[in-house]
Amino acid sequence: MNAMPVGIDIAKNVFQVHYVDQETGEIVNKPIKRGQFLEHFVNRARCRIGMEACSGAHHWARQLMQMGHEVKLMPAQFVKAFNIRNKSDAADAKAIWLAVQQPSKVVAVKTEMQQAVLMMHRQREQLVKFRTMQINGLRGMLAEFGEAMGKGRAAMAMEISVVLASVEERLPKVLIDSLREQWERIEKMDGEIAAIERRLREWKKEDKAVKMIGEIPGVGLLTATAAVAMIGDPKAFRSGREFAAWVGLVPRQTGSGGKVNLHGISKRGDQYLRKMLIHGAWVDQMKTRRPSNVVVVALANKMVRTIWAILAYERPYEKGYMNVKPA
Structure with a gap:
C-alpha cells in the first residue's frame, strides 16, 4: 500500500x-x-x-x-x-x-546545526543593518552642528574623537554624553558582529563541506557557511542549474507560440545567499567586454553551480577542472 x-x-x-x-x-x-x-x-x-x-x-x-x-x-x-x-x-x-500529491521541488529538511548557522547569519545581518542606522544617525546629528565626516564605518572611527572634542566646547554636556553613548553602542555592535563571525570561522574549521567550497575563488566565510546551511541536502537538486534557479540567479522566461524571451534574473529564492554570491563574484576577466552587472551575475551563477557540484559529488575544488561527458 x-x-x-x-x-x-x-x-x-x-x-x-x-x-x-x-x-x-x-x-x-x-x-x-x-x-x-x-x-x-x-x-x-x-x-x-x-x-x-x-x-x-x-x-x-x-x-x-x-x-x-x-x-x-x-x-x-x-x-x-x-x-x-x-x-x-x-x-x-x-x-x-x-x-x-503533486510533483514539485521540495525544500530540503535542514539539520539543527544548519538552522543554528542560519540563525547566526540572521543575527549578524540585523546587527549590520542597525549599526548602519546608528552610524548614519550620528553623522546626521553632528552635521547639524557643522561637523561633516566621511562615509563609512572606517571613516567615522578615524574622525569621531576629534569631532566630539571639537563640539564639546560649544554644546551642552547632556548632548555630548548622548552622542558618546551612541558611538559606544556602535562599538559594542562591532564586537557582537565580530563574535558571530568568529563562531562561523570555528564551524568552518569543523565542517568538511564548508572548507571545500571555501576554496572556490570569490567564496568567503559568509558565503560558504550560508550556502552549506541553506542548501540542506545538495542531492535534493538534480543539477547545479537547478540550484542556481532556486537561488534566483537564472533568467526569467516568458513567451508563447514557441518563442522564448529571456529577461533579467528571477530574484526568486533566498535573497541573502544571492547577495553574498553576487558580492563575492570576481569580474576582472570579462569586465571590459560586457556590462559589469551582467558579468557579476554570470560569475555568481558559475559560483553557485560549482558549490552544488562540490557538495553533491563530495570532491574538493580543482582550478581549471573540465567536465568531459562521454560521447
Whole structure:
C-alpha cells in the first residue's frame, strides 16, 4: 500500500490535519493541539506528510522523519495555488494535502546545526543593518552642528574623537554624553558582529563541506557557511542549474507560440545567499567586454553551480577542472 498523503497546517498551538482514511474513505480535517501532535502519528503506518516550509517546519519534519514518515516541505507559493476557497486553517490543510500529491521541488529538511548557522547569519545581518542606522544617525546629528565626516564605518572611527572634542566646547554636556553613548553602542555592535563571525570561522574549521567550497575563488566565510546551511541536502537538486534557479540567479522566461524571451534574473529564492554570491563574484576577466552587472551575475551563477557540484559529488575544488561527458 502506498504511503497515505497527509496535509498539515502548522501553527503555534493548534495544528490542522487533513487526510482521507485509506481503510474507511473518511475525510478527516481536524485540529490537533501541539502537545498531542506527535502522538497522533507515532503508531501510524508510514505517511507522506506535506507541510509549508515556514517557521517550525524543519523541527517537526525531523521529528516525523524519525518515526519513519516521509516528509515533504513545500514553498508557500506552490501551496497557495491549491487553495480554492477563503483562507482558513481547514482550507490550508486541504490545499497542502492536494499539493503534497503533486510533483514539485521540495525544500530540503535542514539539520539543527544548519538552522543554528542560519540563525547566526540572521543575527549578524540585523546587527549590520542597525549599526548602519546608528552610524548614519550620528553623522546626521553632528552635521547639524557643522561637523561633516566621511562615509563609512572606517571613516567615522578615524574622525569621531576629534569631532566630539571639537563640539564639546560649544554644546551642552547632556548632548555630548548622548552622542558618546551612541558611538559606544556602535562599538559594542562591532564586537557582537565580530563574535558571530568568529563562531562561523570555528564551524568552518569543523565542517568538511564548508572548507571545500571555501576554496572556490570569490567564496568567503559568509558565503560558504550560508550556502552549506541553506542548501540542506545538495542531492535534493538534480543539477547545479537547478540550484542556481532556486537561488534566483537564472533568467526569467516568458513567451508563447514557441518563442522564448529571456529577461533579467528571477530574484526568486533566498535573497541573502544571492547577495553574498553576487558580492563575492570576481569580474576582472570579462569586465571590459560586457556590462559589469551582467558579468557579476554570470560569475555568481558559475559560483553557485560549482558549490552544488562540490557538495553533491563530495570532491574538493580543482582550478581549471573540465567536465568531459562521454560521447
